Amino acid sequence: MTRQERAALTREALIRAAAAEFERQGYASATLSAISAEAGVSPGALHFHFENKAAVAAAVEHEASALLRRTARSVYGQRSNALQNLTDTSHALARLLREDVVVRAGFRLSCAQNGRTDLNLRQEWHSCVRQRLAEAADEGLLTPDTGRQRDLARTVVAATVGLETLCGDNGAWLSAETVTGLWRALLPLLADPRALTGLDPSGTPAAHAPAPAPAPTGGGPAHPVAAGPGPAR
Amino acid sequence: MTRQERAALTREALIRAAAAEFERQGYASATLSAISAEAGVSPGALHFHFENKAAVAAAVEHEASALLRRTARSVYGQRSNALQNLTDTSHALARLLREDVVVRAGFRLSCAQNGRTDLNLRQEWHSCVRQRLAEAADEGLLTPDTGRQRDLARTVVAATVGLETLCGDNGAWLSAETVTGLWRALLPLLADPRALTGLDPSGTPAAHAPAPAPAPTGGGPAHPVAAGPGPAR
Numbered sequence: 001m002t003r004q005e006r007a008a009l010t011r012e013a014l015i016r017a018a019a020a021e022f023e024r025q026g027y028a029s030a031t032l033s034a035i036s037a038e039a040g041v042s043p044g045a046l047h048f049h050f051e052n053k054a055a056v057a058a059a060v061e062h063e064a065s066a067l068l069r070r071t072a073r074s075v076y077g078q079r080s081n082a083l084q085n086l087t088d089t090s091h092a093l094a095r096l097l098r099e100d101v102v103v104r105a106g107f108r109l110s111c112a113q114n115g116r117t118d119l120n121l122r123q124e125w126h127s128c129v130r131q132r133l134a135e136a137a138d139e140g141l142l143t144p145d146t147g148r149q150r151d152l153a154r155t156v157v158a159a160t161v162g163l164e165t166l167c168g169d170n171g172a173w174l175s176a177e178t179v180t181g182l183w184r185a186l187l188p189l190l191a192d193p194r195a196l197t198g199l200d201p202s203g204t205p206a207a208h209a210p211a212p213a214p215a216p217t218g219g220g221p222a223h224p225v226a227a228g229p230g231p232a233r
Numbered sequence: 234m235t236r237q238e239r240a241a242l243t244r245e246a247l248i249r250a251a252a253a254e255f256e257r258q259g260y261a262s263a264t265l266s267a268i269s270a271e272a273g274v275s276p277g278a279l280h281f282h283f284e285n286k287a288a289v290a291a292a293v294e295h296e297a298s299a300l301l302r303r304t305a306r307s308v309y310g311q312r313s314n315a316l317q318n319l320t321d322t323s324h325a326l327a328r329l330l331r332e333d334v335v336v337r338a339g340f341r342l343s344c345a346q347n348g349r350t351d352l353n354l355r356q357e358w359h360s361c362v363r364q365r366l367a368e369a370a371d372e373g374l375l376t377p378d379t380g381r382q383r384d385l386a387r388t389v390v391a392a393t394v395g396l397e398t399l400c401g402d403n404g405a406w407l408s409a410e411t412v413t414g415l416w417r418a419l420l421p422l423l424a425d426p427r428a429l430t431g432l433d434p435s436g437t438p439a440a441h442a443p444a445p446a447p448a449p450t451g452g453g454p455a456h457p458v459a460a461g462p463g464p465a466r
Contacts, residue, residue, distance in 0.1 A: 028261025
């Protein structure tokens with residue numbers, strides 16, 4: 001293993017340890033000494049990678065954001081229609097939030113007031129919902145009662161954001177079963193009856209594929225979760 | 234004004250100043266000196282009332298809880314039916330959260346992990362929703378498709394909790410208009426078609442009455458938001 005590879009592994013271990021510490025203690029009470037101890041590295045090694053606690057938190061946010069965006073793009077690439085894609089995307093992101101402490105901690109850090117970065121992953125999700133619903137309208141999938149579409153879009157945003165909040169009390173709120181139940185309740189409100197029969201509230205295989213690996217170059221512009229050829233945010 | 238009355242006013246000013254400071258800075262970063270300065274009292278006066286920051290935060294939580302519970306009980310006392318009461322209660326609590334910094338800060342403090350008290354106002358709201366929906370089932374108001382009731386209850390909890398979370402980004406998420414839109418979307422899912430025509434998603438006058446004053450004795454047992462003659466939580 002080269003020195004560069006070892007450094008990358010140490011950095012990754014520090015990010016994961018920091019996420020666990022932020023989740024347990026909250027950002028303000030987390031300490032750098034607890035993070036380096038949990039990662040099994042010296043305080044000096046931590047300071048080689050990160051100047052201070054804010055820099056570690058920013059790295060957690062950026063890693064969470066990268067994984068959420070990459071997953072959303074991957075699910076979007078396998079889309080059948082916009083409503084199924086919205087359902088599938090919510091399942092895929094819920095699984096990341098359930099399974100990956102970096103995603104959970106990064107999501108919450110990015111949503112906090114006095115943010116350390118200009119990320120807000122809750123607002124990106126909100127944009128994603130609005131974009132998919134606009135695409136669904138273009139595809140003729142939505143209930144013909146267009147006067148209700150604003151109420152319905154807000155209800156979908158609120159209900160999905162609420163699941164993430166409630167997951168802080170009890171992880172079952174982001175289980176596949178709960179997310180499926182939410183779409184079983186909401187899809188009949190959203191979809192035109194002819195479109196409804198083709199929709200699977202439990203998600204298609206696109207929703208349940210493993211999270212995609214990062215692009216080998218690691219470069220390129222950052223794409224928000226809402227990325228896709230739909231209308232601009 | 235008696236010495237006792239002056240002390241009560243000072244305590245109230247400190248609770249309000251603390252709520253504003255917690256909302257701006259977060260609990261961990263808030264300082265007692267900023268709280269006493271904002272309340273216009275000396276640090277010594279603060280320490281006469283509160284031993285430390287945790288004691289001030291507990292007082293904010295208890296005051297928020299008392300006002301939310303009192304309001305929920307008052308709306309419950311004017312109930313016509315359980316679904317309208319749920320709608321009315323959400324409007325009344327949303328208004329308190331919009332208008333009163335002590336309610337907002339106390340609600341959030343009570344929901345934080347590592348809570349300083351055994352309150353969790355989000356869980357009380359959750360119980361309130363489940364209790365009202367159980368009453369609505371008893372009253373024959375719900376859609377006859379009982380297999381969907383668990384999905385629907387979770388969706389209502391998630392969507393209302395989501396509005397409170399989103400309000401941290403933008404207060405309009407708890408506006409009367411947004412809450413009304415949520416019920417315009419959700420009541421047709423929940424209600425039997427015969428019951429639906431009698432329901433007002435914008436709330437009846439019971440939802441918009443001023444918050445009730447505390448009982449003069451200030452005593453008696455604490456009642457959760459879900460209080461009412463319905464089934465036990």
